[in-house]
Amino acid sequence: MPDNLSLTFSALADPTRRAMLARLSEGEASVSELAEPFLKSMSLPAVTKHLKVLEKAGLITKSKDAQFRPCKLNAEAFRDVADWVEQYRIFWEESFDRLDEYLKTVAAEKNKKKGRPNGRKK
Amino acid sequence: MPDNLSLTFSALADPTRRAMLARLSEGEASVSELAEPFLKSMSLPAVTKHLKVLEKAGLITKSKDAQFRPCKLNAEAFRDVADWVEQYRIFWEESFDRLDEYLKTVAAEKNKKKGRPNGRKK
DNA sequence: CGGTTAATTAACCAATAAGTTAAATATAAG
DNA sequence: CTTATATTTAACTTATTGGTTAATTAACCG
Known part of the structure; x- marks a missing residue:
């Protein structure tokens, strides 16, 4: 069981996930909205997995809105990275x-x- | 072939490697000096591998001094992380x-x- | 030269990561 | 109730990671 910072860095070590974070820096988005730019190159379950990684790392949080799962950035993990560096x-x-x-x-x-x-x- | 930033984050996603960097923030150290705190828990080749990961990520550079390989931090990779965050x-x-x-x-x-x-x- | 110290390479293994397709779940809407 | 949309879960595959031990290379030292 890796420590938090390891989880966070590990989550950041993927361009798809960083792109998702970039997208979220412009505001909340649902899973399919986040997935949209990537569906040419990967399946939806792959996106779900990436989001799960980001969530476990504390970089995003997911909530519920009908059948949607809006995601947003979670400040703390970013602060941890900033503090480390x-x-x-x-x-x-x-x-x-x-x-x-x-x-x-x-x-x-x-x-x-x-x-x-x-x-x-x- | 992952991009540089991915390589860097990936290298940082391991507490052993981050500890090595912390050690190097106090000045250059040879491989065995860097290895010393970890030899209870891992072998020297494992250390070599970790250092190789750090080197490929551009976080450290290695030089030669007789049979020693002094390592030191490489600023650029840290700046990349700082800029990203x-x-x-x-x-x-x-x-x-x-x-x-x-x-x-x-x-x-x-x-x-x-x-x-x-x-x-x- | 022959031994010793420093470090790397090779060959291997188990666990994890990143993707896939197919099936399942949750909510909304007709 | 049935269907459609949004998302997740399951089961599986392949590649990468992090470690091991044994062998090898490089350079110094007496």
């Missing part, structure tokens, strides 16, 4: 001096623990 | 009025296209 911001924002500085601070704390790896030959 | 920010930042407003604008644009789904019974 946030901790790496320093690595992708090109401020190499700050990064370098940062890496040195962590390294310094670390060297009290075990003096092995970072002395190299050459 | 950014487009959903409005959904997870609790400004429901703005969200509501936003959704209405998109809906308005949309209603010129097809007048079906949003009239409801009850």
